[in-house]
Amino acid sequence: MSGKLLALAWMMPPLVFPRSLQVSRLLRALHRRDWRSRVVTVVPAAEPYAAQDARLAEIYRDSYDLEHVEPREEVEPSELWRRACWRYWPPQEPVTPDNWVRRSLAVLRRDVRALRPDVFVSFAQPWIDHVVGLQLKRKFPRLPWVAHFSDPWVDSPYFDVPDPVKRQQAIERERAIIEAADAVIFTTTETADLVMAKYPAAWRDKVHVVGHGFDAELLSAVAPPPCSDKFRISHTGNIYGHREPIALLRALATLATDGDIRRHLAVEFVGHATPGMREAVEQLGIGDFVSLAPNVPYLESLALGQASDLLLVVDAPAERSVFFPSKIVDYLMLRRPILAVTPTVGVTATVLGDLGFPTVDPADEVGLALAVRGAFERWRSGQAAAPLPSDQAIRRFDIGEVAAQFEAVLEFAKSIAAGRRR
Numbered sequence: 001m002s003g004k005l006l007a008l009a010w011m012m013p014p015l016v017f018p019r020s021l022q023v024s025r026l027l028r029a030l031h032r033r034d035w036r037s038r039v040v041t042v043v044p045a046a047e048p049y050a051a052q053d054a055r056l057a058e059i060y061r062d063s064y065d066l067e068h069v070e071p072r073e074e075v076e077p078s079e080l081w082r083r084a085c086w087r088y089w090p091p092q093e094p095v096t097p098d099n100w101v102r103r104s105l106a107v108l109r110r111d112v113r114a115l116r117p118d119v120f121v122s123f124a125q126p127w128i129d130h131v132v133g134l135q136l137k138r139k140f141p142r143l144p145w146v147a148h149f150s151d152p153w154v155d156s157p158y159f160d161v162p163d164p165v166k167r168q169q170a171i172e173r174e175r176a177i178i179e180a181a182d183a184v185i186f187t188t189t190e191t192a193d194l195v196m197a198k199y200p201a202a203w204r205d206k207v208h209v210v211g212h213g214f215d216a217e218l219l220s221a222v223a224p225p226p227c228s229d230k231f232r233i234s235h236t237g238n239i240y241g242h243r244e245p246i247a248l249l250r251a252l253a254t255l256a257t258d259g260d261i262r263r264h265l266a267v268e269f270v271g272h273a274t275p276g277m278r279e280a281v282e283q284l285g286i287g288d289f290v291s292l293a294p295n296v297p298y299l300e301s302l303a304l305g306q307a308s309d310l311l312l313v314v315d316a317p318a319e320r321s322v323f324f325p326s327k328i329v330d331y332l333m334l335r336r337p338i339l340a341v342t343p344t345v346g347v348t349a350t351v352l353g354d355l356g357f358p359t360v361d362p363a364d365e366v367g368l369a370l371a372v373r374g375a376f377e378r379w380r381s382g383q384a385a386a387p388l389p390s391d392q393a394i395r396r397f398d399i400g401e402v403a404a405q406f407e408a409v410l411e412f413a414k415s416i417a418a419g420r421r422r
Contacts, residue, residue: 002034003118005410006111008104008129012041012066013057015050016298018237018326019150023123024056025215028063029403035410037064038115040107042100046072051271051295059221067107071100097128101135108136112143119144119410127153127170130177137180144417146409147181151323155194157316158242178203182413185406187211188347190322206416208409212326213402214333221299225307230266231379233339233372234308236301237327238272242316243362246280248341251368253284261376265289270296270304305334310375310385313340313348317362321346328352329397337386339371355389 007027011020027037044052070076073095077083091098111117120143122133130147137145153159153174154167161167178184178199184207186192192207239245256262266289269277273292281287296304305311311331315321321343328351331338340359342348349359358374360367375385395401 003036003410003414004115005030005035005037005119005121006108006115006117007037007039007064007121007123008041008108008132009039009123010042010100010126010129011047011050012039013060013298014052014054015042015044015047016053016056016295017050019123019125021298021330022150022212022326024060024063025213025399026403026406028060028215029213029399030407031063032400033403033407035407038067038111038117039064040067040069040104040111043068043070045075046070046096051297053297053299055221056218056298059218067111069100069104069107071096071103073099093128097126101128101132105132105135108132109139112136112140117143119146119413121146121148121410123148124150124153127173131173134173134177134180142417144182144410144413145180146183146185146413147177148185149191149195150185150187152186152191152195155198157318175199178206182206182416183208183409185210185409187324188322190320190347191324194322208405208412210402210405210409211397212324212329213397213399214329215399216333218299218302219306219333222302222306225303228266228307229264231261231264231310231376231385232308233265233267233310233312234270234304235268235312235314236270236296236305236330238295239269239274239277239314240272241274241276243314244274244276244280245312245314245341245362246276247363247365248312248314248368249277249280249284249286249290251365251372252290253286254365254369255372255376256286256289261373262289264380265376267291268293268304270294270301302330302334305331305336308336309379310372311336311338313338313342313352315340315342315346315348315362318343319345321348323347324351332389332394332397335388337375337384337388339375339386341368355393356387357389358386 009023011017013024122129154171189209196204268291270293281290324347338357340352341362344361353359358371360371379385
């Protein structure tokens, strides 16, 4: 199969976000299946605090075309008449998101007319990308539209909007988007079930589950890991309030009372760390072997992961977690042992547990201490810190396999849109 794909994605390389990594590697895999993609995206400078990786962007450069949109009013002011109107009729969104909607939509409308794409895909996060997609669909109702949600929106435990008007607006927007889209993608069945439970049963026919994928070819751009006499435990990526691994830090402090473990232990969190984590490291007195470092370029983070003896996945406490962190597939690509600090009922626990990796609830301090000690003892005996699954077991996470599933959704959306035209 082949075709022309038009996409909207706020973040793309060189910006390093879980979303930009997944979209870029997916489009490269589609390019190898003869899809030509054009992506409307934000100028990298609009995310001044984000990690960037120019080498990663260069690797993917020939896989798709990028069109950058500048949403910042202070960099590219809107028309004088619009700024005058804002004094009396402020935009519904803050100025930067409002500019993004208008400006990206203008570029997309031009591209639809010039390129005549076979299908359009909007990638969240942020959710406002789907708002743009809805407006584009209303302008071009015959254009097949795939809305890639990945995670839940208004059903998410992180959806904390105290303003009832804005909350209701988001609820109405999600409903309108799912109703209008020709196909909707989530990364887990659990997320699809959660989101779609409140909608008409017939809408479920347009829902597809396509997981995250890894691009193993990136490893050729990563330097071999150095040798070390330390038992290295690593987490790469940002951590925010709900996901603070405080119980894990306490467990590490308990283990460190064993002088032999303390001498050989090196734990590193690379990425944004919360003030609570910094305070806990200081109060627990574990700063000699636990480091909190800033973000690094993505390929460098892969090198850090390859040099680690145990990789951490850290989820927020919950009765049941529907989230599928894309970090999991990156770790599987590295073929390193993994410890999942995650609710015992949820997607992460199921995926990694089925592959044989240990999973421990984020609040289970005793269980975490036992898991780390067990991993350390395996390492000291010359084994991998956790059993590793076979290549066949993780094949379904290869981006080539994922792209084939995604392509099937593109074809589904095209068939649905074609049926409406008849």
